[in-house]
Amino acid sequence: MSPFLTAFKNSPQSEIIFYVARKTGQQSLPVDISITLCLFWPTEGAARNRSFIHSCTNYLFALVLEKTPLEASRCQVHPQHQHKRLFKTVVSEFGRIAVEFLRRGTNPKIYEGAARKLSADAETVQHGVEGLMYLLTESSKLMISEVDFQDSVLVLGFTDELNQLLLQLYLEHRKEVRHILSELTPSLPHYHNLEWRLDVQVASRALRQQVKPTVSMKLHLEDRGEKSAKVLQTDPATLIHLIQELEKALAELKTTHCRRILRNIK
Amino acid sequence: MELSESVQKGLQSLADPMLFDLKTFSVLIEVAFQSLVSAHADSSVLDQPEFKRIDQMLLKHCHNAATTCILEGVKQNADKSTISSCLEDLRFDAERTDVFYSIYQKYRSDLETLLSSIGRCPPHINDVSWRLEYRIKNGHVHKVNEPSYLISLNVENANNGGSSEDLHFSCTMEQLQVHNDLVGKMKDAAKSLEKATQL
Numbered sequence: 001m002s003p004f005l006t007a008f009k010n011s012p013q014s015e016i017i018f019y020v021a022r023k024t025g026q027q028s029l030p031v032d033i034s035i036t037l038c039l040f041w042p043t044e045g046a047a048r049n050r051s052f053i054h055s056c057t058n059y060l061f062a063l064v065l066e067k068t069p070l071e072a073s074r075c076q077v078h079p080q081h082q083h084k085r086l087f088k089t090v091v092s093e094f095g096r097i098a099v100e101f102l103r104r105g106t107n108p109k110i111y112e113g114a115a116r117k118l119s120a121d122a123e124t125v126q127h128g129v130e131g132l133m134y135l136l137t138e139s140s141k142l143m144i145s146e147v148d149f150q151d152s153v154l155v156l157g158f159t160d161e162l163n164q165l166l167l168q169l170y171l172e173h174r175k176e177v178r179h180i181l182s183e184l185t186p187s188l189p190h191y192h193n194l195e196w197r198l199d200v201q202v203a204s205r206a207l208r209q210q211v212k213p214t215v216s217m218k219l220h221l222e223d224r225g226e227k228s229a230k231v232l233q234t235d236p237a238t239l240i241h242l243i244q245e246l247e248k249a250l251a252e253l254k255t256t257h258c259r260r261i262l263r264n265i266k
Numbered sequence: 267m268e269l270s271e272s273v274q275k276g277l278q279s280l281a282d283p284m285l286f287d288l289k290t291f292s293v294l295i296e297v298a299f300q301s302l303v304s305a306h307a308d309s310s311v312l313d314q315p316e317f318k319r320i321d322q323m324l325l326k327h328c329h330n331a332a333t334t335c336i337l338e339g340v341k342q343n344a345d346k347s348t349i350s351s352c353l354e355d356l357r358f359d360a361e362r363t364d365v366f367y368s369i370y371q372k373y374r375s376d377l378e379t380l381l382s383s384i385g386r387c388p389p390h391i392n393d394v395s396w397r398l399e400y401r402i403k404n405g406h407v408h409k410v411n412e413p414s415y416l417i418s419l420n421v422e423n424a425n426n427g428g429s430s431e432d433l434h435f436s437c438t439m440e441q442l443q444v445h446n447d448l449v450g451k452m453k454d455a456a457k458s459l460e461k462a463t464q465l
Contacts, residue, residue, distance in 0.1 A: 232419070243452050266411060
């Protein structure tokens with residue numbers, strides 16, 4: 001038995017925290033995280049069984065990821081237990097909650113509900129879900145490849161099945177998470193639509209009997225979901241000038257200089 | 267052409283050879299037109315040597331009446347017969363009417379341009395500037411790798427004394443060209459303008 005398990009056996013507490021080595025300096029991994037594994041089980045189980053290998057009926061793993069500079073020796077966790085299925089459902093449920101929270105914002109009531117169902121601490125559940133959220137956002141932000149993601153998750157020492165589950169969670173949701181993250185970036189209002197109308201001014205208070213062609217336009221802009229419309233006007237000569245300028249702008253994208261840059265920076 | 271009583275009185279004084287001889291009359295009419303057309307309000311406009319002997323109040327009143335009459339004429343796009351009949355009603359002799367009309371012809375198009383520019387309108391686009399950028403990454407998402415345009419429309423606000431402001435917005439290449447596009451719609455507008463001019 002590893003020294004950790006021995007320590008665990010003698011510990012009267014109902015929880016134990018395993019620290020895992022921090023993954024730095026590994027060139028294959030762009031993610032730099034240290035992972036804290038929390039292992040929880042109900043107190044009556046702890047009283048009966050000190051050894052987690054022979055542990056009681058229900059327990060769960062919760063992931064807590066945090067950027068702590070702590071170092072520790074590697075922990076060998078082998079959940080050779082019939083409740084692998086339980087892990088899977090719990091982790092996939094947590095994953096679902098994490099994605100939902102990323103979409104809509106957090107809801108503390110869910111933590112309490114889940115904590116009650118799993119007979120665990122609400123704060124623990126919160127840490128678990130937040131850990132998953134962080135894992136998802138960091139991986140999606142960096143858009144890491146499958147291989148890199150698997151390498152990063154490997155350090156947790158989970159089963160392949162669980163790793164696959166996390167990988168699927170990442171792959172399925174990464175585009176959506178990137179889209180949500182991109183809403184945080186500073187941005188200007190962007191173009192949505194343009195309506196136009198051709199008018200001829202025939203008279204005004206200052207001058208009767210005019211023939212003045214104008215083009216009225218309504219420019220629809222959108223800024224993070226807020227739509228705005230501006231009514232503008234221009235005369236035919238300026239309109240032609242605007243078209244010429246914008247066509248020059250479009251042509252610029254097809255020049256060799258631009259193409260070289262677009263091709264090479266990927 | 268409808269003119270108020272005070273304007274009519276002023277014009278009648280102008281018609282009077284006892285108050286204004288022909289030369290002074292011509293100078294005053296010329297001065298009246300110029301003061302309308304010139305860009306700066308010149309307080310010394312009535313300081314001509316010919317006006318030294320004339321009562322200043324009368325001078326101002328006549329100048330006022332003349333400019334009002336001119337503006338009315340330009341506004342209504344009055345032709346020779348309208349002006350002549352109006353002036354004749356105010357006891358202008360033929361000579362003075364001719365002088366008035368010839369100077370009127372000279373300044374007419376400038377005054378029309380001036381009057382047509384007065385009025386309220388939505389902010390008027392004067393110019394556009396653009397910038398093409400390639401977004402690589404930002405603080406929240408890496409590997410963005412997308413080109414994007416930043417467009418600035420220079421817009422003049424006719425209401426607030428001609429203040430101009432810039433309207434900035436960003437635009438992808440597709441938005442500029444392909445779908446729901448800005449340039450395409452402007453081209454449609456230009457085409458329909460062309461068709462309308464050929465009608």
